[in-house]
Amino acid sequence: MLYVYTGTDREKAKSAMQKEVERVAKKEKASIVRISDAHTIADLRAALQGGGMFGGKRVVVLEGVLANEDMNPILSDAFPLLSESADPFFIFEERLDVATRKRVEKYAKESERFDAGKKWEDRSVFLLGNALKREDKKALWVGYLREVEKGSAPEMLHGILFWAAKSMLLAARERSAEQTRAALLVGRLAELPHESRRKGMDMELALEHFVLSTA
Template sequence: MLYFYSGTDTDKARNALSDALEKKAKNTPVVRITDAHTRADLEAALQGGGMFGGERAVVFDNVYTSDDLREVLSEALPRISKSKDVFFMLESTLDAATRKSIEKYATEFERFDSKKIAKAETIFSLANALQSGKKKDLWVGYQRELQGGKAPEAIHGVLFWAAKQLLLKSDTPRARMLVAELAALPHEARRQGFELEYALEHFVLSRA
């Protein structure tokens, strides 16, 4: 079984994981794997305690930070979800699609995102980034708004407004394309069974 904790508020996520360890794996030996471990270390942890090894708990701490370990752990998730061993997973920075791919194998999952945002960094800086074509600022701003607790619907609304304002100022192919894509985005997301957050992330990344 797998208990999954994610989000940018690392302190809260770690506290939740520690509480879960205390409740679900009390007096059980703990194996901890981080992104600093080797592929061999991870594979050994995934092998299980063995016939005479007894019960144990395994903690994966930001393993997805390492591309090499990420590949191994991703492939092992279906097996982990059915294991009698108790697995705990902590990840601080994941895109929406990756987070969802882990959550579907988790017995329980919680997400803790920091809501602290600098006052000067408003959601309208995201609009400015879209209009000016600043790809990095657009991605950073999008992540900041999500972490600040903005609903995907609100973020989409601001981006759509920004695209329409750009079109009013300058009727260019780029402006028309942005308006058309953002107008269709919620409908396409529903039609394809995607959450709006994931569809927005794909849109933002396609600008980068």
């Protein structure tokens, strides 16, 4: 059985999923297995293969796995098997592209979406991008801390900074110092999610290191 929870309101989506995971685990007297994009491909394959004849009942929770470019095809190919599995599988993803969403929902027994709505309309988060553009080191650091305290998802903050860096690159004059700086920022921000996964580092911590090194 396959259950899917998605949306930019991470707190609500994960809370709803966790309640259902605990309910099912209690009902089935099952152990809970959790796999995230910080785990290895071997960990993911082991979770997908099942607990075996003597492994006992399991509830498997997969968080952020589809966002990992190496893990994505492995999990995507397993959707048909997971839909028929006796073990319940729960997937959480903040965002899915249209093709992946259609495919996973085709095999899901249930799919729920929790988008943040008005929270995304809070324009203060875009001050981070403006601070990056202005090279205002203090405003960038203070703004980042403010967003963390508000509970803004690190993936969202990364997206804002990446958008700002790309805007700088497009607006910069050819072969100017601004173009060089913007290209460097775009490259670093593009690599950041992959680097954090390789090092087993939380995205929030990786982003903090970026802000500090930039500030």
